[in-house]
Amino acid sequence: MPNSVLPHLSLHLMRMGFRHLGPFVPHIAGYWACRLWFATRRSPIPAREDPWRNQARIDRIDSAGRPLARYQWGAAEAPGILLVHGWNGRGLQLGAFAAPLVDAGFRVVAFDAPGHGDSPGNSTHIFDYAQAIQRVAEHSGPLAGAIAHSFGVPAVARALLQGLSLPRLIAIAAPADAEFLVQRFAQHLDIPESVIAAMRARIERRFGMDIFVRLSTEAMLAGQRIPGLIIHDRDDRDVPATHAERLRHTWRDAHVIYTEGLGHNRILRDPTVIAAATAFLQA
Structure with missing residues (x-):
């Protein structure tokens, strides 16, 4: 599959999963949302660089x-x-x-x-x-x-x-x-609030309850x-x-x-x- 198509297909599937399955298993979906929150990706390097x-x-x-x-x-x-x-x-x-x-x-x-x-x-x-x-x-x-x-x-x-x-x-x-970044993340992946709440809870357990305020x-x-x-x-x-x-x-x-x-x-x-x-x- 062309590289230009695969990322769009993957994004589409992630959005569908979060939107349709997330509300039924928010803790599981929150785990995967948390993984994606910390994940990085590399884009193609333009010739101008x-x-x-x-x-x-x-x-x-x-x-x-x-x-x-x-x-x-x-x-x-x-x-x-x-x-x-x-x-x-x-x-x-x-x-x-x-x-x-x-x-x-x-x-x-x-x-x-x-x-x-x-x-x-x-x-x-x-x-x-x-x-x-x-x-x-x-x-x-x-x-x-x-x-x-x-x-x-x-x-x-x-x-x-x-x-x-x-x-x-x-x-x-x-x-x-940081709250703005959370909302943009949720909008980009079409993540329901129940899943975002589970994601927040995981991050707060790791870094502290006031992490999004402190950062x-x-x-x-x-x-x-x-x-x-x-x-x-x-x-x-x-x-x-x-x-x-x-x-x-x-x-x-x-x-x-x-x-x-x-x-x-x-x-x-x-x-x-x-x-x-x-x-x-x-x-």
Whole structure:
């Protein structure tokens, strides 16, 4: 069966299973929903990323006994900027930032999170993600700042609570709260509320009853005194632009730039966005 058809068929079957069988066996369906919540998938790599990969110094570093793929551009002695991709993404998705930042005098560091890109595994969670960020930072010298995209933003926020030090942070297309992510997950797979409740119960037993409150991006950044730049597209269909204002309201040392017509991912390759990010990190 063609690869382009199989994912759609699998998604259709999962939706049917959750919708029609889930209400009768919510605990069993909740188990599978929980497995899918932590599961990652890799999308095809576009040709536009080839030059960014070819120009990078690529190696692997250890995080909790697992290797992480790391990419670096620029002089080894230059101050570092860490690039953090989102869920089901990869470090090279932010590769368009590399050359402009190197030209501005920075060293640029990207990596593939556990279960993403060239790093092994097929599942992860935010604590694992945050630990990986810390390990990359420890192995990559002094950092002058970070640029994070989508789920990468709450992962960085969690890493900050775990001891990561950053002089500046740029948050692109960031979700403001974990509850939104749960609802989007349920809508995408057509999961009934009884199954979501069972999934929540499993996650809360593992990580604590208030896990979805504690891992709200706006809550994690509320106490941080880090100069920040929030960039969000008004036409983002994955994370509505209202999330940017919510973050700005609680993250007092940040300001917002809105774009239009770029969506959730193309914003990472827009020259105006890259120029604004570079200028902020140079300030």
